[in-house]
Amino acid sequence: MAELFDKFDGFVAASHELKTPLTLIAQLSALLQDDLVDLTPTEQAQALERIHLSAQRTLRLVQGLTSSYRLMDIDQLELSLEPLNLAQTCEDVVQELWPLAKAQSQTIELQWGSRQQQLVVGHRDLLRSVVSNLVDNAIRHNSSGASVRLHMRRQGAMMRLCVKDDGPGFSRQEFRTIHARLGKEVQPFRAHPTSSGLGLFIAGQLATAMGGRIGMGSLVKGADFHLELRHSTQLSFLT
Amino acid sequence: MTRILLVEDDRWLGETYQLLFTKAGFQVDWCVDGYLAMEAIDQQRPDIIVLDLILPWANGLQLLQELMSHYDLQSIPVLLCSNALPADISIKELVPYGVVEIIDKTATTPRQLLRAVRGAVHAKLSY
Numbered sequence: 001m002a003e004l005f006d007k008f009d010g011f012v013a014a015s016h017e018l019k020t021p022l023t024l025i026a027q028l029s030a031l032l033q034d035d036l037v038d039l040t041p042t043e044q045a046q047a048l049e050r051i052h053l054s055a056q057r058t059l060r061l062v063q064g065l066t067s068s069y070r071l072m073d074i075d076q077l078e079l080s081l082e083p084l085n086l087a088q089t090c091e092d093v094v095q096e097l098w099p100l101a102k103a104q105s106q107t108i109e110l111q112w113g114s115r116q117q118q119l120v121v122g123h124r125d126l127l128r129s130v131v132s133n134l135v136d137n138a139i140r141h142n143s144s145g146a147s148v149r150l151h152m153r154r155q156g157a158m159m160r161l162c163v164k165d166d167g168p169g170f171s172r173q174e175f176r177t178i179h180a181r182l183g184k185e186v187q188p189f190r191a192h193p194t195s196s197g198l199g200l201f202i203a204g205q206l207a208t209a210m211g212g213r214i215g216m217g218s219l220v221k222g223a224d225f226h227l228e229l230r231h232s233t234q235l236s237f238l239t
Numbered sequence: 240m241t242r243i244l245l246v247e248d249d250r251w252l253g254e255t256y257q258l259l260f261t262k263a264g265f266q267v268d269w270c271v272d273g274y275l276a277m278e279a280i281d282q283q284r285p286d287i288i289v290l291d292l293i294l295p296w297a298n299g300l301q302l303l304q305e306l307m308s309h310y311d312l313q314s315i316p317v318l319l320c321s322n323a324l325p326a327d328i329s330i331k332e333l334v335p336y337g338v339v340e341i342i343d344k345t346a347t348t349p350r351q352l353l354r355a356v357r358g359a360v361h362a363k364l365s366y
Contacts (some may be wrong), residue, residue: 019322023344024252031255037262050251070302104250145249168295 017198021054021061022224028054046103053100060136064129064202070100071209079123079209083232086127086161087118090150093131094156099141101148108135120159120229126206127229130214132223133203134163141167141223158212159231166222178216200225241360243256245269246302247320248294249322256289259330260356273297277305285315286300287359288337289352292321296320303336311322316359320344 032039039047071079087110094108101108112118120127138148144227146166153160171177200214207214212229243260247253248271260267268285270276272295278287288306294297298321306312317337322344330341339359342352 016323019345020249020252023322024249024255026345027252027255027349031259031348034350036346036350037259039258039262043258047255054251201358 006071013063014198017074018061021058024054025051025058029238044046049099049103053103057100057136060129060132061198061202064133064199064206067126067129068202068205071205076174079126081121081123083119084122084124084127085118086120086122086159086229089124089127090152090161093128093135094150095131097132097135097139100136104139104142106139106142107144107147108139109147109149109198111149118159119232119234120212121232122210122212122229126210130203130206130210130227133199134161134214134227136200137225138163138167138223141165146162147197154231157231158228160226160228162217162224162226164222164224170224174217186239203227240265240266241266241286242266242274242283243356244279244288246271246273246290246294246299248291250270255349256316256352257292260289261354263353263357265356271295271300273299273305276302279307280312280315282357286310286363288317289356291315292319293323303338305331307336314363316363318342318355318359320347321323 005193017112028051032047067223090110094110098108135148137148140150142165149162151162152164205215207227207229210229212227214225214227217224217226241264243265245253245256245260245267247256247269250271251273253269255316257267257269257331269285270279274297277297290299290302294302297305299321301314303317303319306317312341315337316339317338319333319338320342320346324341324343328341334360339362340355340357347355
């Protein structure tokens with residue numbers, strides 16, 4: 001019964017998370033179809049861009065949910081893990097999400113130089129999904145005109161990717177609650193009520209499946225989430 | 240010109256509604272949370288409030304309670320909007336808080352929303 005309730009909670013959270021971009025798509029497309037108000041060509045183009053970006057975001061959420069659901073039936077040992085270039089994955093994700101950031105007058109900064117020591121053990125699709133979730137969250141909760149910053153550093157046997165934004169961040173109480181429950185269950189954020197925390201939940205599940213984890217650091221302003229994965233030395237000499 | 244206070248925390252949805260109301264001839268003040276909305280009301284009293292239910296820091300119901308506690312603000316009509324309306328929410332319970340209509344954003348077109356706003360404005364003027 002408890003499992004059923006868990007599934008139901010996840011279902012409700014997923015529905016809520018998907019409603020926001022879908023509502024925007026419905027409203028904007030209705031506005032474009034209707035002759036209710038005169039829209040300039042610029043306003044029409046912006047509406048179409050936002051429909052497109054919102055549809056892409058909805059698809060990313062659905063793909064993440066699908067991956068997360070499939071993992072319930074897969075033992076971690078069965079998951080095909082390989083050395084992956086974390087910097088390259090980040091660059092691919094940033095390229096994909098750049099239009100979303102640009103549409104909100106934001107920039108995304110990749111704060112690293114050499115690609116040495118940036119290989120991690122992971123699954124190509126899952127890694128991309130986790131990074132995509134963290135960056136998407138940062139863009140959504142960031143202030144207009146601000147930047148999302150990605151940087152990484154080696155921590156012993158692990159490689160840590162940090163994603164920071166300049167949004168409203170969290171109260172001390174929220175920080176403690178989210179920090180304690182991060183990735184373990186879906187949780188609504190009071191500061192970000194349109195978010196059910198589903199993106200972070202999915203990211204946590206996928207990170208765990210790759211032998212890593214997600215976490216958060218404290219900032220005076222904004223949010224700071226990170227992904228930790230095992231560092232790989234297997235192919236270092238090839239990079 | 241009729242002044243609408245739009246309280247909506249989703250950036251793009253807020254901009255969409257602001258565009259809709261502005262093009263329809265309303266003056267629009269847009270706030271993203273309940274506290275900012277109270278500040279805006281203090282500065283310039285709106286003729287009507289289009290209020291999202293779930294907001295950061297101070298939600299729509301808290302803002303309604305705050306409006307109720309100020310005698311001079313009780314007559315401002317409120318359209319309560321959300322894409323996550325509780326199943327048991329009832330207009331009857333919310334009428335004393337100034338709510339004239341409850342709007343499900345997922346099932347309401349811009350045309351229907353505009354009609355509801357115009358209806359509320361018309362009712363207020365008739366009153």
